Amino acid sequence: MKRIEKVQELLKKHKLDAFVFSSQANVFYLSGFRSSHAYVVITRDSYHLLTDGRYYEKARSTLKDWDVVLIKENAIRVIKNFLKRLKVSKVGYEEDRVSCEFRKALKGSFIWKGVSGILKEMRAIKDEEELRVMKEGVKISDKIYERLLHELREGMTELEVRSWLVGEFFKAGASGESFPAIVASGRGSAIPHYETSQKTIKHGEPILIDMGLLWKGYCTDFTRTIFLGKADSEFKKVYTVVRDAHLLALEKIKVGRTLGEIDKTAREHIRKKGFGKFFNHSLGHGVGVEIHEYPRVYYKGKDKDVKIEEGMVFTVEPGIYLPGKFGVRLENIVVVKGGYAEPLSEIPLDLVEL
Structure with a gap:
């Protein structure tokens, strides 16, 4: 109580x-x-x-x-x-x-x-039972994603992939999606909140998978961008910038620092690499009972000066979106534990080429 x-x-x-x-x-x-x-x-x-x-x-x-x-x-x-x-x-x-x-x-x-x-500040700090449930949910999500890598193939539609994910969520005992999964292939991956469509997945294109399930009342949120075939040098360059921005943000997370500092760390790296104007959303957001909760991890806005506390749970999801070409986003939920960030997902951030 x-x-x-x-x-x-x-x-x-x-x-x-x-x-x-x-x-x-x-x-x-x-x-x-x-x-x-x-x-x-x-x-x-x-x-x-x-x-x-x-x-x-x-x-x-x-x-x-x-x-x-x-x-x-x-x-x-x-x-x-x-x-x-x-x-x-x-x-x-x-x-x-x-x-x-x-x-x-x-x-x-x-x-x-x-x-x-x-209740926003109370809900931002997860207790041990909440963390246990969220870790369970992420572990299930990880396993489903790993199976997806064996299911993906040229000729499937984006909606077929989403349908497969939803089916796997229910089979695993989840209550369903925590949000409508985004399956964005080719140029669609350059639209941050793309709406999954009947577009056919083709060889030689990236596929952005942004998915989450609802487990015992708590949301998961996870994004990876993979490549169907052999990725070209431009895609690999952008992917590396996003991955490094993600890792730099993780290293910066520490109790007492502000959320604005974390966003700036990733954003500044992306800017220095020449892609600053193509990162057009916040670095992350709180997650728990709802998919988007307090606080927002952004260098401006009312939450920018919020100090990181032990037990906070939020996403880290830098992205670069090149209009008409492709986009890359890499997202994990992290918990602040022992003063530092601990990603809940065990899926590596390395580029996957299928």
Whole structure:
């Protein structure tokens, strides 16, 4: 119940009597229960989960230490009546996670205070159980990727490859994809967030694979760029620059340094090699219950001065994208352990030519 206790400390900090969590991610993070319609209410001395008839019995049997409340009618009305029974007056809600309609419906009865990102710093530091689950997920992802290298062949479509990956995720016991996998071949690899298509994979082209699975509620995120055939000198040059930028960033990660410094390290190397304008996204992002979490690993923006802490988990994913030609991205999830970065994946960063 450490997470609940931490939220109760946050209530004191924000001078609140209670907090209503409505986002699926935060409801799962706090309760371990996944539902499309559930709320967590935490007061300074109690915690409760509210859900409808579709999930009620499962929640009761799963959450032995929780007070589980059935939502029989309009959810907002049930929440308000429940809060009245708790005799609270100052109530917080997730300002950055609710719709305008939800916010409007909350008016009246209580003093409401919207708070953005109330759990973001807590979720950024993973505990031992979270790390165990994430390592399990990455290990499964690694094995699937290794099998993929034996399955890939000329004539397959990008969507066929994605379909194969999804099938393997389910076979391994995952809940599915943590995001829609990107399978980008040839010129498509030069588009960072390419949409996997019916394009046929051809010999003599690069293939960028950006994939992730959902394991026990936690996301994996992994990218490699391989070459079907013998890579030419230009591709090898770009690949080497990206790989070295990745390794330099890993070496720079240390407790106490800022995230902006890490991004700058990789970015400056890419710039010195003449490809600065072709690295057009941040170096990485937090990952956990959601595929993109706080903090963002970038040399500018609100998170640039965030200091690295023990237990932080984020991606390192430098890339170079040459329009009309090809792109290269290499991504691993890393955990800050013993003060330094530890990649969760065991897949080498060396170029693979099939």
